[in-house]
Amino acid sequence: MIRVAMISFWHVHAGGYARQAMNNPATEISAVWDEVPERGRAQAEHLGARFYERLEDLLAQSDIDAVIIDAPTNLHRDVMVAAAQAGKHIFTEKVVAPTLRECNEVIAAVEQAGVKLTVSLPRLYWGPTLAIKDVIDQKQLGEVTLVRTRVAHNGAVRTKERPEGWLPAHFFNKEQTFGGAMIDFGCHPMYLARLFLGPGLPESVSATYGYMTGREVEDNAVVTLRYASGALGIVEAGFVNRFSPSPIEVHGTEGSLLYGTPENQLLIRSTAIGPEGAEQWQVKSDLPADLPTPFEQWVTHIQQGTTATENIQAAIDLTMLMEATNLSASTSQPVRLDALAH
Numbered sequence: 001m002i003r004v005a006m007i008s009f010w011h012v013h014a015g016g017y018a019r020q021a022m023n024n025p026a027t028e029i030s031a032v033w034d035e036v037p038e039r040g041r042a043q044a045e046h047l048g049a050r051f052y053e054r055l056e057d058l059l060a061q062s063d064i065d066a067v068i069i070d071a072p073t074n075l076h077r078d079v080m081v082a083a084a085q086a087g088k089h090i091f092t093e094k095v096v097a098p099t100l101r102e103c104n105e106v107i108a109a110v111e112q113a114g115v116k117l118t119v120s121l122p123r124l125y126w127g128p129t130l131a132i133k134d135v136i137d138q139k140q141l142g143e144v145t146l147v148r149t150r151v152a153h154n155g156a157v158r159t160k161e162r163p164e165g166w167l168p169a170h171f172f173n174k175e176q177t178f179g180g181a182m183i184d185f186g187c188h189p190m191y192l193a194r195l196f197l198g199p200g201l202p203e204s205v206s207a208t209y210g211y212m213t214g215r216e217v218e219d220n221a222v223v224t225l226r227y228a229s230g231a232l233g234i235v236e237a238g239f240v241n242r243f244s245p246s247p248i249e250v251h252g253t254e255g256s257l258l259y260g261t262p263e264n265q266l267l268i269r270s271t272a273i274g275p276e277g278a279e280q281w282q283v284k285s286d287l288p289a290d291l292p293t294p295f296e297q298w299v300t301h302i303q304q305g306t307t308a309t310e311n312i313q314a315a316i317d318l319t320m321l322m323e324a325t326n327l328s329a330s331t332s333q334p335v336r337l338d339a340l341a342h
Helices: 014-023 037-047 055-059 073-085 100-113 127-137 187-197 275-279 294-304 309-331
Strands: 002-007 027-033 066-069 089-093 117-120 144-152 204-210 220-226 232-238 248-252 255-259 266-270 282-284
Touching: 002 014, 002 055, 002 294, 014 027, 014 037, 014 066, 014 089, 014 294, 027 037, 027 055, 055 073, 066 073, 073 089, 073 100, 089 294, 100 117, 100 309, 117 294, 117 309, 127 187, 127 248, 127 255, 127 266, 144 187, 187 220, 187 232, 187 248, 187 309, 204 309, 220 309, 266 275
Parallel strands: 002 027, 002 066, 066 089, 089 117, 144 232
Antiparallel strands: 144 248, 204 220, 220 232, 248 255, 255 266, 266 282
16 A cells, blocks of 8 residues: 655645545555644645644654655755755656746655655646547648647636635735746646657747736636647646637647547548548547556556656656746746756
8 A cells, every 4th residue: 555645735735645545455555744833734635634733743754655745846856855955755746946047856766765756737648638649640731830728717717706716815826836827727728738749849939928817816818839840839828718718729740630629529621641531631530549647657657666667758758838927927038948948
């Protein structure tokens, strides 16, 4: 049995990860720490777990094997380095850290300690994502010229029932979050765009942020990724849209692919798939099954002594892209990825 501690319930996904840990036959929740003690005590009581006032006391416990980290983004580096140095395996909410330098410090600590790290990047493992990547790899669209990915919800929209919106207030605290819609929800379309436009990273990033609800972090964001080949990525995220779909568009020299616009159908029109494909949109119905969730993969890595190499690299790339995105939005200038401090 893998004995797990919950490190903070700051993030809205913490409850979901706790349920995954309780429902997985290989894991159990033994302890809780939270930077807000009242919240942590309540969660520990709910879970039937021990609560620790001090993180160092929790990490010193020999009967804790691993940690699930949902702490504020500004605490990620310190919490994860401490957990690795204490010999605890780590499952974490994205992003690993707000800067590449801090992310590299976390990865170095993980490698030195020999613990298993997995980052929650769930859409990398969805069946539609796998199908889209296969279409791209088979050159069914020719050379990819543009990718557009988007996610949005209305969590920042003020209503009579919820005057501050349904997201917790701390999601708009810039010190804790290092940003709003893009660094939180926008991680998903960002790592998908990077996957579909890969294998390399873009040369530069240009970002524009909107502040429709007057918070200190953005609630509306658009990012453009520019590649040396001339290909472009458009990544969008918002907290101010009630019914926005989560579309994926991939366009190439021989055709185009659409998913989630708004139905969850994979549509292709391309000269590379025959005469019918050139004349009209084709529905690709034979989508692969989802791969195991990031949490399930983490458990397997712990059990088998393997390393989440591709997941970790995707998480490093995501950190680079998010740091460059925030820098671009703050300076109103494109930011080259090779200019980021390591």
